[in-house]
Amino acid sequence: MTGEREQDPTTPFYDAPTGGWGSLKSVLRHATQDRIRLGTLETLRRQNKPGGHMCTSCAWAKPPSPHLAEFCENGAKATLWDLTRDRCTPDFFARHTLAELRDWPDHDLEAVGRLTHPMRYDAGSDRYVEATWPEAFAAIGASLKAMDPKKAVFYASGRASLETSYLYALFARLYGHNNLPDSSNMCHETTSVALKRTIGAPVGTCVLEDFEHCDLMLFFGQNTGSNSPRFLHPIQQAVKRGCRIVTFNPIRERGLVEFMNPQSPTEMLSGRGTPISDIYLQLRPGGDIAAIAGICKHLFDHGALDRDFIDRHCHDFDAFETWVRAQSWAGIEAASGLSQGDLAEVAGLFAASKRVIGVYGMGLTQHVHGGDSVGMLVNLLLMGGHIGRPGTGICPVRGHSNVQGQRTVGISEKPELVPLDRLAQMFDFDPPRDTGMTTVEVVQGVIDGTVKGFVSLGGNFARAIPDLDRAEPAWARLDLNVQIATKLNRSHLLVGGSAWLLPCLVRAERDQQKTGPQAVSMEDSLSHIHGSMGRRSPASRHLLSEPAIVAGIAKATLPPNPRVRWDHWIADYGRIRDLIEETYPDQFDGFNERLFKAGGFYRGNSARRRDWKTETGRAEFTVPPSLSALGSEPGEGAFTLVTLRSNDQFNTTVYGYRDRLRGLEGDRMIVLIGRADMARAGVAEGQRVSLVSAVEDGITRRVEGLTVVPYDLPAGCVAAYYPEANPLVPLAHHDIASKTPAYKGAPVRIEAQ
Structure with a gap:
């Protein structure tokens, strides 16, 4: 690698490639630790393949021609963690008060094992006690009916399927609110807002085939080795055919330094991996705006831009050019922590490249001016006409396996993003039109007491939020706390007036309903929809599927509506997919017929077609308010x-x-x-x-x-x-x-x- 300082050898680091023997040993260690049965190997063999189950870990794309093993180290850990033999039974809760369990580490809580029975919190003993499903649904429904719907929140983690998410969002609106924050609010909501504003589409524009044709990839704040290791396969193939990689990240993450493919006998036997990044620049946190400004400044100075594309497709380019030219190199270097020479080298690669992809993660989005950072990356790509051509585009890499898909089918606090008029016609009701709460607003509502009820479809919300020490004591003031989950976590221990713990199937388990085994679906980071079929025996005969739990609560809460047929839909999830297709016909045409298409089916992206659904009808250049995404510098001594x-x-x-x-x-x-x-x-x-x-x-x-x-x-x-x-x-x-x-x-x- 060139153009950057090498690893400091006096501090800890990993000197082996990502993947390789280290990954294999890690998977074996976790398989032993979780006491996994041999049948789990067959489950892993089918993972992320047509007819198999889709991984509950990252949302990276699934290729139409899968590898022998289409799972990574982290995907294997997620499946092994789900399929452990250990069980968290009513007897466990009889032995431990919640006050005691609140002193346990996060790892130890989940390591108890799979939840097996619906549980009700008993305040007198400070314990969860066994309940029945009818009892749980009736009590939760009674609490929700007695509550102002605007004071209830329906949170969704990013692993719930499209079918579950559609029903959950419908339930919320039939009940009377748009309080539907999800895990996107904590990671990539910045993407949804910034890309919608700049290119008219709230998600990335790339598809998997683009990585076969690009000749430069720019990575910003994305830890591929730990967060989306299957992405390393197309990256490695791109490098081998001559694609250049430039990485901007405060931390040297091994996944973008070197990769050894565990499925390559030659690499495993030789012990040699593939160097990944040609240039790895450890910029300051929040320095991405300045780094990109420096690259753009060089491009302007050398006239290296696609004027024809800009003139035909873009708006406000002159304002952006004026701003970039006004930035001093001293300011750019101070804000980015990088030298003019470093950025000139990257600009040279960019100018010489015909097809560029910009890849980013939460290192770009989780800042005060994260949206401006995303906007700057869009600016750079637009300068070269690198959106809307094969081998080009912007690629946010999502974390949770269906966090993008949940937004697609209605999990959103923003009513303008949901076809409410169509839902009103389909289900004969008047959907709420007011804006719901984001994660930040939910936490504030818990703290100040305006939120009275919280229903969580998976996740560990109370542990994932900012300012959690301020929020934790306030959970006890909730009238209702419902947690749909597979394993115990800290959110389950912060109980209010009425608290319920409802255990559900994991994605690898068989979901048997009246018409037979059911499949579900999810959307990957590249906007492809995949079917998923679990085959393992459930961890307990008392488990229900997530759609069945949502339907059970909804039936107990809502008045009868002849067009809302919960039992009919749960009997056959294909009927839910028909509803999704009817609601979103332009994206889900032939949903059931295409469910198990190899590589998934593409729901489309207007910006990829250079159809800019922005206010001006053009792709928007934007001007950031400052060179740093931090909002303000940390101050003296900080x-x-x-x-x-x-x-x-x-x-x-x-x-x-x-x-x-x-x-x-x-x-x-x-x-x-x-x-x-x-x-x-x-x-x-x-x-x-x-x-x-x-x-x-x-x-x-x-x-x-x-x-x-x-x-x-x-x-x-x-x-x-x-x-x-x-x-x-x-x-x-x-x-x-x-x-x-x-x-x-x-x-x-x-x-x-």
Whole structure:
């Protein structure tokens, strides 16, 4: 690699390729730890293939011609975690109060095993006690009927299927609200808002075939090795045919440094991986706007832009050019932490490339000006005409396996994104038209008491949110807390007046309804729809599917409506897909017939066709308010905190205590910091410290008991694990346009203990 500083050898790091023997050993270790049966190997063999089940981990695309193993290390961990032999039974809850369980680590709670029975919270004993499904549905329905619908929230994690999500969103609107936040509110809502504004489509424009034709990929804030490892296959193939890779990330993540394909005998036997990034630039957190501005400044100086495309398809280009030319190199270098020479080298690659793809993750979206960062990447691609041609495009990489699809079928707090008139006609009701609550607004409502009821379709909402130490005590004031889940987590322990724990099937398990085994579907990051069929025996005979649970609560809550046929739909999920097709005919034509199409079926993207559904009918150049996405600099003596997920983690689920791809292991209560910054802060390796929020709003936010670990980071940056560091991120510290929490750029101070 050229153009950047090499790895600091005096700090921990992983010197082997991503993938390879390390991944195989990790999967074997987890299979042993979770006491997996041999039949699980057959489940993994079918994973992410037509007729099999779709992984519950990342949302990366599934190729039409699958590899022998179409799962990655993290996908295997997710499936093994789901199919463990361990069980969380009523006897477990009889032995433990919730007050006791609140002292358990996240990993230990989920490691108890699969939930087996519906449970009701008993305040007298501070325990969950066994209940029946009819009892649960009747009690939850009675609570919701007695509540102002506007004070209830229906949250959805990103793993619920399209069928479940459609019913859930319909239930919410029939009940009377649009309070439908989902996990997108905490990660990629920035994308939905920024791309809708700039190119008229709220999702990325790439399809899998584009990676076979591009000659340059630019990565911003996306940790491929841990968060979407199957993406490494097309990246490796692109590199081998000559595609260049440039990565911008404060942390050197091994997935974009070197990859060894575990399915290649030659690579495994030789021990040699494929170098990935030609240039790897460790910019400052929030420095992406400045870095892209520097690239654009070089392109303007050398006339390297597609004027024909810009004149025919774009709006406000002159304002953008004026802004870029006005930026000084001193300002660009200070905000990005990169040199003019580094950015000139990238600009040279960009100018010489015919087909460019811009790839990004939450390192771009989770900032105060995250939307402006996304807009700057769109600006750069538009300058070269790199949207709407094969081998080009913008590619946000989503995390949860169906978080994008949930938005597609109606999980949204924004009524303007949902065909409400069509729903009104189909189901003979008047849908609510007011804007619902985002995640940030839900948390504020829990804190101030305006939210009275919370229904969670999966996830661990109370652990994933910012400012969680402020919010946790307030959950006890809820009138109703309903958690649909597969395993125990901390959100289940923060109980209100009435609390219910409802266990559901996992995606790999057989879903048997009146008409036979059922399939569900989900949407990947590249807007392709895939069918999923589970075949494993359920962990308990008392489990219900997510659609059946949603329907059960809805029937107990809503008045009868002859057009709303919950039992009819649950008997055959194909009928739900017919409803989705009727509601969204332009995207789901022939849904049932195309359900198991190899590689999924594409629901289309207007921007890919250069049909710009913006206010002007053109692709929009935008001007950011500043060169930094942070909103403000951290201040004298303060640092910018970046929160991280480990290699043994998916969102709030912690599979273990190894962060292999960063050379870390054991303790999650650590703070990573460069050696020069350790000296500046007056702390030593191994010292116990506290991180304290540097936001001056009259509220003290502190995380104690962190061990100092030297690490290769840009000056002024520290890193700590999510969700352990979430209390340091203020609720008001979020992307301005989307209210996505700014987990990648919170100001903090270090205090010795």
